[in-house]
Every structure is written in C-alpha cells, then in structure tokens.
Amino acid sequence: MVEFKELSYEVVEVGETFMSDDFLIKPEDVATFAFAVDDYNPWYFEESPFGGKITHPVLLGNQALFMRHCKYMISAGLHAKIQFEFLEPTRPGMRVRSHGKVIDKYERRGRHYMVTQFETIEESTNTVLTRGQFTQMLFPKSGVHQDAKNS
Amino acid sequence: MQKTADAIQIGETLPITTKAISQRQIDCYSGVRPHSIHTDVEWAKKKGFAAPLAQALMSTAYISQIMVQFLGEGFVKGGKLSAAFIKPVLAGDVLTAHAVVTHKEIEGDQVRITVECWCQNQDGVKTMVGTASGLAKDLKISGTRK
Numbered sequence: 660m661v662e663f664k665e666l667s668y669e670v671v672e673v674g675e676t677f678m679s680d681d682f683l684i685k686p687e688d689v690a691t692f693a694f695a696v697d698d699y700n701p702w703y704f705e706e707s708p709f710g711g712k713i714t715h716p717v718l719l720g721n722q723a724l725f726m727r728h729c730k731y732m733i734s735a736g737l738h739a740k741i742q743f744e745f746l747e748p749t750r751p752g753m754r755v756r757s758h759g760k761v762i763d764k765y766e767r768r769g770r771h772y773m774v775t776q777f778e779t780i781e782e783s784t785n786t787v788l789t790r791g792q793f794t795q796m797l798f799p800k801s802g803v804h805q806d807a808k809n810s
Numbered sequence: 811m812q813k814t815a816d817a818i819q820i821g822e823t824l825p826i827t828t829k830a831i832s833q834r835q836i837d838c839y840s841g842v843r844p845h846s847i848h849t850d851v852e853w854a855k856k857k858g859f860a861a862p863l864a865q866a867l868m869s870t871a872y873i874s875q876i877m878v879q880f881l882g883e884g885f886v887k888g889g890k891l892s893a894a895f896i897k898p899v900l901a902g903d904v905l906t907a908h909a910v911v912t913h914k915e916i917e918g919d920q921v922r923i924t925v926e927c928w929c930q931n932q933d934g935v936k937t938m939v940g941t942a943s944g945l946a947k948d949l950k951i952s953g954t955r956k
Contacts, residue, residue: 738866
C-alpha cells in the first residue's frame with residue numbers, strides 16, 4: 660500500500676528512488692502523441708529504417724516525469740531543465756517502465772528545485788531505451804512564484 | 811535521405827518548424843485532469859497563469875522532430891537533447907523551433923553533429939534554449955575503417 664504524501668522541497672530526499680507503473684505502448688498512444696505535437700513522420704506509422712514502426716523519441720518523457728506521482732501528490736510544478744539520451748528506438752508493442760532517483764535538491768533565488776535521474780527500460784529484455792535527468796521547480800503552497808508568471 | 815557528415819556545415823541553419831498550440835493538443839499530451847495547470851483553466855488561473863500551460867516537454871518534441879528530419883537514425887539511436895525552459899508557453903501560443911549546427915566531432919566511425927536549438931513564441935520571446943546532437947555517417951571515416 661502506497662501512502663501518498665504531498666510533494667514539497669522539505670519532504671523530498673536526495674537518494675530516494677521512484678518507479679513508474681509499467682506501460683504498454685499502443686498504436687493509439689503513438690497517434691495521440693502525433694496529434695499532440697503535430698508530427699506525423701511515416702516512421703511512426705508505416706516503416707522505419709530500424710525495421711517496422713518506431714515511436715517518437717520523446718514519447719516516453721512523460722512516463723519518466725510522472726513516476727514521481729507513484730509516490731507523491733503533486734499539485735503543480737514547472738519544468739526547468741531536461742536531458743535525454745536516446746539509446747535504442749522505442750516501438751509500439753513494447754512494455755516499458757521508468758526508474759528514477761533524486762540526485763539533488765537546491766534553492767536558488769528563493770526557488771526550490773529537485774533533480775531526478777531516470778532510465779526507461781523495455782521490460783522483457785531489460786534494454787535501456789532512454790536515460791536522462793530532469794530538474795523540476797517546486798511551487799510553494801501559495802501558488803507560483805511571481806516572476807515565473809507571464810501574465 | 812539524411813546528409814552525410816561531410817555535407818553538413820558548421821553554421822548551417824536547419825528548417826524551422828512552427829506549431830500553433832491548441833488546448834486540445836495540450837490535453838492529449840498531458841492527459842486531462844482536474845487541478846492541473848495544463849488542462850484546468852481555473853486551476854491555471856489560480857496558480858497565476860492567464861491560460862493553461864503547454865507542457866514544457868512538448869518543446870523538446872518539436873526539436874526532436876527537426877533532428878529526426880536532419881539526422882534520421884542517428885538521432886533516434888545515439889541522439890542527445892538538453893534543454894532549459896525559460897518562459898512559460900500558454901495554450902494559443904505559436905512557437906517556432908530553430909536549430910543551427912555548431913559542432914562536428916568524430917565519435918567511433920561516425921561524426922557527432924551538435925546543434926544549438928531554441929523555441930520562441932509569436933512575440934519573438936525565447937521560451938526554451940538548449941543543444942541537441944546525433945550521429946551522422948562520414949564517407950571518409952567509413953571508407954578507411956574496417
């Protein structure tokens with residue numbers, strides 16, 4: 660049983676680990692992603708040089724981002740930075756899972772950040788498909804920092 | 811057909827891609843949830859934004875699109891992307907994604923091509939800056955190594 664806590668700078672600990680749910684990449688996920696980013700490359704729908712269809716390289720970025728939701732309630736936050744390294748093509752039909760670890764948290768100019776390293780793995784072969792890290796700005800309970808708004 | 815490394819020039823500007831970002835696209839990208847700054851108008855306003863925010867990762871997808879068109883297989887397998895998100899992107903914004911070749915470096919029997927990349931909105935304000943890279947074949951290297 661998971662006891663979900665509200666994510667905050669005070670609660671999150673460097674070294675703590677995350678694991679996403681497993682996810683079967685379905686054709687409809689590829690189509691939805693293509694619509695969302697308006698990118699209909701035929702490699703995602705017909706044939707690629709890798710043999711068969713592949714998916715958009717960043718399709719699983721959200722799985723890595725949302726693995727924290729398997730442990731915490733996250734009302735809001737802003738992405739500050741991301742790094743991706745694409746090691747193997749991702750394909751529809753793969754069952755994948757992301758694993759992550761908090762490698763840093765820091766305060767800068769009154770804002771709080773957490774840095775999470777991740778790997779996304781194809782479960783049946785344990786092949787690492789993508790790895791990287793993201794830096795997330797954590798909102799204070801009162802709302803967004805004034806200078807992060809554009810309105 | 812992607813270019814070989816020999817044919818890629820430092821300073822080369824890659825074709826831009828333009829994206830008019832709708833709320834429906836953000837909904838599809840993020841998944842609709844209550845109390846989300848991406849898909850809940852009232853919640854976004856409560857958090858201080860004039861409209862729901864596009865998810866920052868959407869901008870990395872636009873750069874990825876440019877890189878797949880530019881380097882093909884060498885970005886899908888061996889590509890890297892690093893980005894900083896410096897301004898929010900709102901539903902209704904029109905972003906253009908840009909990339910310019912800055913480095914070429916031999917890596918094994920291929921050449922790593924690095925670009926400086928960024929996205930800017932309809933007002934010319936940069937919203938994301940970063941670098942991306944991938945591998946390109948080099949006819950001279952592949953011709954001399956077994």
